[in-house]
Amino acid sequence: MNGAQDMGGMMGFGPVMPEDEAVRFHAPWERRALALTVAVGGGGVWNIDASRHMRESLHPADYLASSYYEIWTKGLERLLLAHGLVTAEELAQGRALEAPRPIPRVLSAEAALAAMAKGSSYDRPVATPARFAVGDRLRAREMNPRGHTRLPRYARGKLGTVEIVHGGYVLPDTHAHGQGENPQWLYCVRFSARELWGPEADPSLAVSIDAWESYLEPATP
Amino acid sequence: MSDAGHDHDHRHEGGEPAPIALRVKALESLLVEKGYVDPAALDAIVELYEHRVGPRNGARVVARAWNDPAYRDWLLADGTAAVHALGYTGRQGEHLVAVANTPDVHNMVVCTLCSCYPWPVLGLPPVWYKSAPYRSRAVIEPRAVLADFGVALPAETTIRVWDSTAEIRYLVIPRRPADTDGWTEEALADLVTRDSMIGTGLARAPEGATP
Numbered sequence: 327m328n329g330a331q332d333m334g335g336m337m338g339f340g341p342v343m344p345e346d347e348a349v350r351f352h353a354p355w356e357r358r359a360l361a362l363t364v365a366v367g368g369g370g371v372w373n374i375d376a377s378r379h380m381r382e383s384l385h386p387a388d389y390l391a392s393s394y395y396e397i398w399t400k401g402l403e404r405l406l407l408a409h410g411l412v413t414a415e416e417l418a419q420g421r422a423l424e425a426p427r428p429i430p431r432v433l434s435a436e437a438a439l440a441a442m443a444k445g446s447s448y449d450r451p452v453a454t455p456a457r458f459a460v461g462d463r464l465r466a467r468e469m470n471p472r473g474h475t476r477l478p479r480y481a482r483g484k485l486g487t488v489e490i491v492h493g494g495y496v497l498p499d500t501h502a503h504g505q506g507e508n509p510q511w512l513y514c515v516r517f518s519a520r521e522l523w524g525p526e527a528d529p530s531l532a533v534s535i536d537a538w539e540s541y542l543e544p545a546t547p
Numbered sequence: 548m549s550d551a552g553h554d555h556d557h558r559h560e561g562g563e564p565a566p567i568a569l570r571v572k573a574l575e576s577l578l579v580e581k582g583y584v585d586p587a588a589l590d591a592i593v594e595l596y597e598h599r600v601g602p603r604n605g606a607r608v609v610a611r612a613w614n615d616p617a618y619r620d621w622l623l624a625d626g627t628a629a630v631h632a633l634g635y636t637g638r639q640g641e642h643l644v645a646v647a648n649t650p651d652v653h654n655m656v657v658c659t660l661c662s663c664y665p666w667p668v669l670g671l672p673p674v675w676y677k678s679a680p681y682r683s684r685a686v687i688e689p690r691a692v693l694a695d696f697g698v699a700l701p702a703e704t705t706i707r708v709w710d711s712t713a714e715i716r717y718l719v720i721p722r723r724p725a726d727t728d729g730w731t732e733e734a735l736a737d738l739v740t741r742d743s744m745i746g747t748g749l750a751r752a753p754e755g756a757t758p
Contacts (some may be wrong), residue, residue: 419573
């Protein structure tokens with residue numbers, strides 16, 4: 327969706343503020359927001375693509391005015407509501423007013439650490455051969471889906487070159503909406519800055535995205 | 548496509564939204580009471596990412612690559628296997644690609660769409676990495692972003708920006724500083740900054756060296 331999360335090329339946000347790498351959190355609540363998001367996510371009610379989609383579904387003004395852990399918190403609340411695990415009244419009061427619903431699992435400390443150490447692979451076999459090969463010229467499709475996608479606006483309609491064929495990966499566009507993993511070939515596609523941003527762009531700059539096969543079409547169809 | 552309907556404002560007395568700290572506290576209380584989360588798991592997750600998983604992991608990967616050409620070749624050919632072989636596995640590091648800076652090419656990593664970042668080797672992303680200024684500007688004016696970090700590169704250096712739009716996580720291998728021949732991996736790792744592995748910085752020069 328064309329939400330506020332799709333920031334590449336936007337202007338006016340000011341400078342980047344570097345920070346010492348020893349800094350991990352800026353307030354105690356950020357620790358809890360991180361842990362809650364990760365722990366509840368590990369409960370198996372929704373997947374990472376659904377989480378991302380819920381965050382980008384925040385009102386654009388809210389998204390842009392929120393810190394990233396605020397975005398995570400708001401996304402988590404909305405996921406809990408959407409799945410009927412909590413009510414708005416419970417969120418407002420911070421206490422349970424209804425019986426809990428069953429969820430696939432509740433992670434213990436040990437299980438949480440094991441899950442963090444293991445991660446979740448997203449590579450999957452794809453039955454059909456890859457349509458594109460390294461070096462192929464292709465075009466990112468001009469598309470504006472209402473739902474989740476990982477094709478940023480700045481790349482849509484642009485000509486690029488395949489740099490890496492990553493393999494088969496879960497397709498976020500369906501996975502985020504409970505419509506299955508539908509794995510597709512995933513490619514790293516490189517674009518010149520002039521293709522993306524016009525003739526005034528830095529000639530020494532190239533930008534790549536990782537794009538699923540359905541995001542792409544041959545340069546000359 | 549959200550079916551959450553409306554956002555709820557958590558208004559409390561006075562009509563102002565509850566501060567985020569209270570909002571998160573209420574959320575934790577509720578989820579613990581409902582039995583959806585184990586508080587011990589929350590503490591374990593915080594402890595893991597605050598104290599154990601961080602950019603020193605990635606620094607050891609880079610130092611190994613600097614000192615061991617065979618490891619460097621493996622890292623560039625199969626980042627996932629080479630990083631996992633050093634024990635740095637897990638969430639947000641399932642699929643890794645390492646990219647090496649050279650005298651001609653400088654790599655820089657961003658996630659314009661959210662905050663994708665290689666947790667097992669770099670830890671949690673810094674706040675600036677997740678912020679609008681970095682996400683918006685890295686793909687259109689990376690040299691200006693580098694200037695915010697005090698880094699200036701020759702005009703003829705190719706700037707190669709990797710936007711992490713899928714589940715592939717990118718790790719930059721910075722250039723090895725001069726005057727470090729014969730250094731141990733441990734000593735070299737101290738020169739590898741987090742920012743140098745994102746591509747917003749360079750590895751530090753040895754103390755006493757002329758920059």
